[in-house]
Amino acid sequence: MITMDDIVREGNPILRKVAEPVELPLTDEDKQTLVDMLEFIKNSQDPEIAEKYGLRPGVGLAAPQIGISKRLFAIHATDENGNLYSMGIANPKVVSHSVETNELENGEGCLSVDRDVPGLVPRRARLTITGVDHEGNDVRMRLRGYIAIVFQHELDHLDGIMFYDRIEGLEDPFKKPLPGFAL
Numbered sequence: 529m530i531t532m533d534d535i536v537r538e539g540n541p542i543l544r545k546v547a548e549p550v551e552l553p554l555t556d557e558d559k560q561t562l563v564d565m566l567e568f569i570k571n572s573q574d575p576e577i578a579e580k581y582g583l584r585p586g587v588g589l590a591a592p593q594i595g596i597s598k599r600l601f602a603i604h605a606t607d608e609n610g611n612l613y614s615m616g617i618a619n620p621k622v623v624s625h626s627v628e629t630n631e632l633e634n635g636e637g638c639l640s641v642d643r644d645v646p647g648l649v650p651r652r653a654r655l656t657i658t659g660v661d662h663e664g665n666d667v668r669m670r671l672r673g674y675i676a677i678v679f680q681h682e683l684d685h686l687d688g689i690m691f692y693d694r695i696e697g698l699e700d701p702f703k704k705p706l707p708g709f710a711l
């Protein structure tokens with residue numbers, strides 16, 4: 529099982545790499561990676577298991593965070609309407625998004641960042657993504673609200689972007705502008 533010891537922390541260059549697409553159909557190895565990441569997130573939300581193994585709670589996890597520079601992430605999160613999104617996704621792609629932005633009112637954190645970085649993290653309010661789920665099925669999802677934010681945090685990890693890169697006023701004046709989403 530994945531524990532916090534397997535989670536790469538900021539400073540490790542893998543978190544700044546653009547992750548590689550995975551070959552399709554999904555290999556057993558990549559399927560297992562998605563299953564393992566989904567299991568970690570579920571475990572991290574179980575008070576007993578989280579306590580027993582010292583897991584920080586999470587609702588998402590991207591493969592680069594466990595040292596695998598591949599375009600894979602898992603999410604186990606319930607949106608404002610009580611819909612549970614529990615899935616692993618391979619080669620996710622943003623096919624369209626709103627101009628309008630939205631953010632979590634308490635800012636964001638990251639399992640790869642062992643410090644609080646206050647500030648609002650602007651993200652697209654709505655987006656449509658496609659990809660392949662952990663069972664190998666093609667998926668196309670229109671997302672909004674909380675779950676859209678969670679997906680974008682994970683999508684950013686696949687492009688080497690950390691949540692604090694998007695906090696206004698923290699940017700390095702000499703840094704190149706952040707990429708939007710390649711449509």
Ligand SMILES: Cc1nc(NNC(=O)[C@H](CC2CCCC2)CN(O)CO)c(F)c(N2CCN3CCOC[C@@H]3C2)n1
Nearest residue numbers: 573585586587588589590636637638639640677678681
């Ligand atoms: C919002 C939230 N972020 C938690 N942590 N951070 C993460 O998930 C990081 C990813 C999230 C940061 C902002 C958007 C995506 C992990 N990341 O670094 C992966 O790239 C939480 F733990 C959490 N919840 C609410 C739901 N609760 C259900 C019951 O169990 C506890 C759980 C706690 N909500």
Ligand code: NI
Nearest residue numbers: 637638639640
């Ligand atoms: Ni993160």
